[in-house]
Amino acid sequence: MASYEAAFDFLLAGDHEMVIYGNLKRLHIVPRDNRYDDFLQEARLLFIKAYQTFPQDPTSYPHQFLAYANTKIHWGLVDQLRRDQRGMALTTPDDSETLSELSQPDLDLDWRINESDVIKTVLKRCSDAEQRYLLGILRGRSVAEIAHQYRVSRGTVYQWRHRVARKMHDVLQKDFHVG
Missing domain, CATH: 1.10.10.10 (Winged helix-like DNA-binding domain superfamily/Winged helix DNA-binding domain)
Structure with a gap:
């Protein structure tokens, strides 16, 4: 299993972070959205997790890894959005809120x-x-x-x-x- 440092270094190398920003844009999570920073951090953690679970060495197969990471990040963020929406649907405000x-x-x-x-x-x-x-x-x-x-x-x-x-x-x- 790859270390966090190696995964983070790979994320910052080149334009690999564009995978994260592309997924945020694809899911319509823009910088003016108040959830943006949370989802940006979540996407970075998903990238590191994908780096650690990739079956080969990501530095040897960077294109394959970036495609793999893109999918992992996308579905991880979609799952987070669903959890957030379910949480909002389950919590109903009391009558005192306007x-x-x-x-x-x-x-x-x-x-x-x-x-x-x-x-x-x-x-x-x-x-x-x-x-x-x-x-x-x-x-x-x-x-x-x-x-x-x-x-x-x-x-x-x-x-x-x-x-x-x-x-x-x-x-x-x-x-x-x-x-």
């Missing part, structure tokens, strides 16, 4: 909106199908799970989502005077 605090925690806004009031208002304006979508999402279900539950296509569920988003936008603008 939409303004959730969307922009840095800003000191003078208006506060209770998200349960917004959801109740939107639910009243939704059709039965749109209510199914919104309640499914609030319960942490994916589009595929909602589609399977109601025996419709995912495309149908995406249409429900689009209509719910429009209604949410209208409710926020008209009823809650946001935006």
